[in-house]
Amino acid sequence: MDQQKVDMYIMSNSKFFEAHQIPMLRDMLLQADDSKFLALQTANTKDPTIMIIISLLAGGLGIDRFMLGETGMGIAKLLTCGGLGIWTIIDWFVIMGRTRELNMQKVQMALI
Amino acid sequence: MTSVGRFYLLTTSLLIGGWIWLLYNRYNSHITDGHTLCYIKNVTGYPCPACGTTNSVEAILTGNYQRALSANPLGYIALLALVLLPVIIGIDLMSGKRIVYGMYTNFDKTMKQRPILLFIIFLLLLINWIWNLYKM
Numbered sequence: 528m529d530q531q532k533v534d535m536y537i538m539s540n541s542k543f544f545e546a547h548q549i550p551m552l553r554d555m556l557l558q559a560d561d562s563k564f565l566a567l568q569t570a571n572t573k574d575p576t577i578m579i580i581i582s583l584l585a586g587g588l589g590i591d592r593f594m595l596g597e598t599g600m601g602i603a604k605l606l607t608c609g610g611l612g613i614w615t616i617i618d619w620f621v622i623m624g625r626t627r628e629l630n631m632q633k634v635q636m637a638l639i
Numbered sequence: 640m641t642s643v644g645r646f647y648l649l650t651t652s653l654l655i656g657g658w659i660w661l662l663y664n665r666y667n668s669h670i671t672d673g674h675t676l677c678y679i680k681n682v683t684g685y686p687c688p689a690c691g692t693t694n695s696v697e698a699i700l701t702g703n704y705q706r707a708l709s710a711n712p713l714g715y716i717a718l719l720a721l722v723l724l725p726v727i728i729g730i731d732l733m734s735g736k737r738i739v740y741g742m743y744t745n746f747d748k749t750m751k752q753r754p755i756l757l758f759i760i761f762l763l764l765l766i767n768w769i770w771n772l773y774k775m
Contacts, residue, residue, distance in 0.1 A: 587679045587687060598757065599747040605764065606713055608689040610653050611660055612676040617649075 528564060533557055536567070543572050544634075545627045552634065559638050570637040572630040575623040582622045586615040591622050595629055643740055650739060651728060657721055664693055665700075688768040692717050709774075712767065 533556040537549060544552055556567075573595065582591040589604030609615035660676065679687040695714025698707035707714050727738050750757045 587677065596751075597747065598750040599743050602750075602760065606689055606716065607653070607657075608677040608679070608687055608692065611656055612678045613656055614649075614653060615678060 528556055528559055528561055530557065532564065540572070542575065543627065543630045545624070545631065548627075548631050552631070555635070555638060563638050566637040567634065570630075570633045572633055573626050575626045578622050578626045579619070582615075582618050586618050586622075587612070591618060595622075595626060643737065646740055646743065647728065647731070650724065654721065654725055654728075657717075661693065661696060661721070665697060686771045686774075688764045688771060689713055690771060691774075696721070711771065 533553060536556065537553055541549060559567075578591055578594065581594060585591065586604075587609035589601040589609065592598075592604055593601035604610055604614060604618075607614070610617075675681060675690065677687055677690050679685070680690055689711065691711035692714050695707045695710040695712070696718050698704070698710055699714055699718055724739065727742075730736070731738050731740075
């Protein structure tokens, strides 16, 4: 992909990824073929800010984990009242990092 | 830490938390009556689908199977997990296998491939929740 396109993508999506992953992501995108751009745009990445709001409001029911696509964790959270309320609180701090991590995985999958 | 390591850390701490909560409740039931860890119940005043599990597990441990069922049928699943998972995690730790993690990834995959199973689980939970709301 040409540099302008890659820089534009990174500028508009930088908050979706961990800061330390951005240089690696940039290299990956520069090496990728132009035809992957559509797949990249439709990679179904999640916004960490929305995830933290969901986690605050409905974390006790595991909705945040379901939205990230971690169905097993979601059911476990739902069945245990958000992990006795403790897991819910842990997730308030963990969920943004986890979202970014999974976003990176999705982009990597899209670029293969 | 790798994602597998984090998974085991999370599972183990949840199990330890579960056992501590259970024992605490068992020996201080006169203090904790009416108090709950569930933040949905604390905030909204309405029980969540899993509320009543502690009572249910305690009822099973004292032999009141009927009362356990009426408190919350999920107690049976919770007790099963609380007893079985530490054993399997112990086996994993000793042999270096990943049985619990494998079970989790398998479950996750099955749910993604067959959404109908997920739908059935949700339906059962919904019925349980309505029953829970009706009981309060």
